[in-house]
Amino acid sequence: MDNDKLKPKRRQRLNRPPEGDVGDIVVQIQGLWTKFGRTVVHQDLNLDIHAGEILSIVGGSGTGKTVLLRQMLGLETPTKGTVRVFGADVSTAQAEQLQQMRNHWGMLFQEGALYSALSVFDNIALPLRELRALPEDVIYDAVMLKMDMVGLGLEHANKMPADLSGGMVKRAALARALALEPQLLFLDEPTAGLDPDLSDAFVDLIQALHRELKLTVVMVTHDLDTLFALSSRIAVLAEKHVIAIGPTRDVLEVDHPFIKQFFLGERGQRALEVLDERDAEMDTEE
Amino acid sequence: MAAEPFLFYTGAMPIENAPTLITQPPDAGQAQSAVAGGIWQVHTLSEKGVIKGVNATLHGLKNQASVAWDLSQIARMDHIGAQMFWNAWGKKRPAQLILAPQQEDLFRRIEEAGKKEPPRTRAQRVNMVMRLGFALLVFFEHLRGFIKLIGQVMQDTWRFIKRPQAGPWREISANIYHAGFQALGITAIVGFLIGVVLSYLSAQQLRMFGGDMYLVNILGMSVIRELGPLLAAILVAGRSGSSITAQLGVMRVTEELDAMLVMGISHGFRLILPKVLALAISMPLLVVWTDSMALIGGMVSAKIELGLSGRYFLQKLPAAVPLANYVIGLLKGVTFGMLIALVSCHFGLRIKPNTESLGKGTTTSVVTAITVVILADAVFAIVFNGVGF
Numbered sequence: 018m019d020n021d022k023l024k025p026k027r028r029q030r031l032n033r034p035p036e037g038d039v040g041d042i043v044v045q046i047q048g049l050w051t052k053f054g055r056t057v058v059h060q061d062l063n064l065d066i067h068a069g070e071i072l073s074i075v076g077g078s079g080t081g082k083t084v085l086l087r088q089m090l091g092l093e094t095p096t097k098g099t100v101r102v103f104g105a106d107v108s109t110a111q112a113e114q115l116q117q118m119r120n121h122w123g124m125l126f127q128e129g130a131l132y133s134a135l136s137v138f139d140n141i142a143l144p145l146r147e148l149r150a151l152p153e154d155v156i157y158d159a160v161m162l163k164m165d166m167v168g169l170g171l172e173h174a175n176k177m178p179a180d181l182s183g184g185m186v187k188r189a190a191l192a193r194a195l196a197l198e199p200q201l202l203f204l205d206e207p208t209a210g211l212d213p214d215l216s217d218a219f220v221d222l223i224q225a226l227h228r229e230l231k232l233t234v235v236m237v238t239h240d241l242d243t244l245f246a247l248s249s250r251i252a253v254l255a256e257k258h259v260i261a262i263g264p265t266r267d268v269l270e271v272d273h274p275f276i277k278q279f280f281l282g283e284r285g286q287r288a289l290e291v292l293d294e295r296d297a298e299m300d301t302e303e
Numbered sequence: 304m305a306a307e308p309f310l311f312y313t314g315a316m317p318i319e320n321a322p323t324l325i326t327q328p329p330d331a332g333q334a335q336s337a338v339a340g341g342i343w344q345v346h347t348l349s350e351k352g353v354i355k356g357v358n359a360t361l362h363g364l365k366n367q368a369s370v371a372w373d374l375s376q377i378a379r380m381d382h383i384g385a386q387m388f389w390n391a392w393g394k395k396r397p398a399q400l401i402l403a404p405q406q407e408d409l410f411r412r413i414e415e416a417g418k419k420e421p422p423r424t425r426a427q428r429v430n431m432v433m434r435l436g437f438a439l440l441v442f443f444e445h446l447r448g449f450i451k452l453i454g455q456v457m458q459d460t461w462r463f464i465k466r467p468q469a470g471p472w473r474e475i476s477a478n479i480y481h482a483g484f485q486a487l488g489i490t491a492i493v494g495f496l497i498g499v500v501l502s503y504l505s506a507q508q509l510r511m512f513g514g515d516m517y518l519v520n521i522l523g524m525s526v527i528r529e530l531g532p533l534l535a536a537i538l539v540a541g542r543s544g545s546s547i548t549a550q551l552g553v554m555r556v557t558e559e560l561d562a563m564l565v566m567g568i569s570h571g572f573r574l575i576l577p578k579v580l581a582l583a584i585s586m587p588l589l590v591v592w593t594d595s596m597a598l599i600g601g602m603v604s605a606k607i608e609l610g611l612s613g614r615y616f617l618q619k620l621p622a623a624v625p626l627a628n629y630v631i632g633l634l635k636g637v638t639f640g641m642l643i644a645l646v647s648c649h650f651g652l653r654i655k656p657n658t659e660s661l662g663k664g665t666t667t668s669v670v671t672a673i674t675v676v677i678l679a680d681a682v683f684a685i686v687f688n689g690v691g692f
Binding site: 197 | 348350353381382386387408412415416419420655657658
């Protein structure tokens with residue numbers, strides 16, 4: 018869906034980066050097929066992700082949301098079709114090129130995936146140290162800055178991941194994902210396993226970081242509150258491809274049983290009310 | 304859609320994009336100035352050779368209050384680039400500084416973060432005496448845990464004897480298969496080769512004083528009483544001991560152990576007892592197997608080296624090695640098997656849910672199991688001092 022066709026008022030609501038590079042396609046998926054044995058998960062799936070947006074991927078269980086995310090990261094190879102990130106095909110890129118790409122994206126895994134043998138500080142410092150160029154004092158300050166950014170108290174720097182609570186693990190993992198100041202951030206269920214307060218705080222955090230660092234965010238989530246609060250666009254996976262993509266409101270208007278059931282159930286209604294309130298607030302502010 | 308999107312990583316970084324820092328010596332009436340340009344982002348900074356030059360220049364300007372800084376020519380900058388300047392400025396804004404508007408945010412952020420000091424953690428000083436104390440405490444803690452485990456296994460055994468029909472038969476059978484049957488190949492190869500080597504070396508020595516026929520005594524005695532059980536035990540400790548520890552450790556990591564407790568399934572009865580019993584059953588059998596393989600190896604070697612026929616070897620064997628030795632060997636097998644299972648379960652249950660602990664626990668488990676087996680072997684040697692000669 019082209020953003021230009023939207024009504025002007027709606028355009029303002031979108032989480033736009035201040036810079037004018039919206040429209041550049043960061044991730045481009047074309048004619049993607051994924052098969053596991055005989056099961057077809059994705060069938061001729063197309064998806065474009067633009068610079069500066071927060072795109073959420075939703076879908077029922079087993080529709081291959083996480084698989085799609087992993088394919089964008091090059092962790093899995095699609096059966097057919099291409100996944101281009103920053104303009105280069107992930108599955109055929111040369112090792113050096115791939116490494117460059119990896120330095121420009123960050124991934125927040127669902128369970129954090131912190132290295133359990135390293136302290137929080139060393140976890141966040143690892144991507145910086147891997148560059149083998151930066152002096153240690155700059156790394157130290159950069160890690161402290163990242164910890165401060167994600168709201169992780171500096172007193173946790175020397176703790177081991179096993180000693181952290183679920184919310185702190187997520188924050189530390191986010192700090193690690195942001196260590197190299199990526200342009201593209203992947204989030205797999207960022208608020209799963211967090212209590213509502215923490216989850217709200219996490220949403221605010223990602224919003225703030227998105228504004229501050231001008232990130233492009235690709236997110237897989239089940240949590241409707243997170244979804245409505247963060248997404249500038251939503252892509253709905255069902256029937257093996259993207260059945261709807263666009264700003265939240267537009268997706269909600271699509272007539273499809275999955276969308277009706279997913280968004281317009283009781284939980285969806287509650288989350289929508291919050292969305293309405295937020296929009297109303299924004300309108301009065303304007 | 305842009306036709307040429309984000310191909311920033313292709314080829315070498317163009318010269319005009321590299322971070323630059325040009326300093327000008329103080330002119331008449333003007334202070335020394337430093338003008339930065341290019342892209343000050345982590346990726347350009349970490350390009351080969353870039354950081355060295357930048358660092359050298361920054362170092363030269365460090366803490367010089369009079370320098371006039373101009374960062375407004377920088378095309379793009381991120382927090383790490385900004386941090387480099389910040390550190391060179393001695394963590395405060397210099398008096399003369401020109402920033403582009405979008406750089407204000409970066410430095411404000413860094414300034415804020417810098418205000419928060421990480422709490423100093425006092426380094427714990429550990430001297431030799433303390434280290435010895437800690438080691439002893441850990442040792443006693445392990446000893447206590449181990450004794451507790453033995454008690455637990457005894458209780459579970461009693462429970463098993465009282466109601467054998469409700470016992471963990473399936474687990475016992477599976478463990479016998481894994482620890483016993485699947486170890487047949489490796490024990491056979493190692494046993495055979497050791498037999499060959501032992502026979503070959505002894506034959507050379509014996510031939511010097513014409514004691515060729517005593518080869519059977521030497522080989523039979525050492526293999527059946529000592530080497531067979533020890534070899535089998537060391538192999539099983541390496542094979543099954545490590546797998547038991549790793550299995551229990553992974554179950555701890557994935558919370559399976561907790562899930563079992565929640566369902567009221569006892570670890571001792573369903574995990575530990577079957578392993579202990581299975582090894583107690585399969586180890587003596589493996590000992591017999593290793594013994595025979597080692598003797599066959601010795602026989603083959605004796606035939607080649609000394610020309611002793613297989614028939615003579617077998618006829619001589621019962622006379623050379625009294626039956627008591629054989630029984631001692633089997634007894635050792637049972638004991639070693641149980642010890643290996645107990646030690647590896649002990650360490651397996653102590654693994655903490657992280658990868659490092661898993662690796663360390665498995666190593667410690669195997670090393671301890673082998674050590675304990677050799678210790679037990681020494682005890683056997685003392686206890687059965689005069690038996691079987």
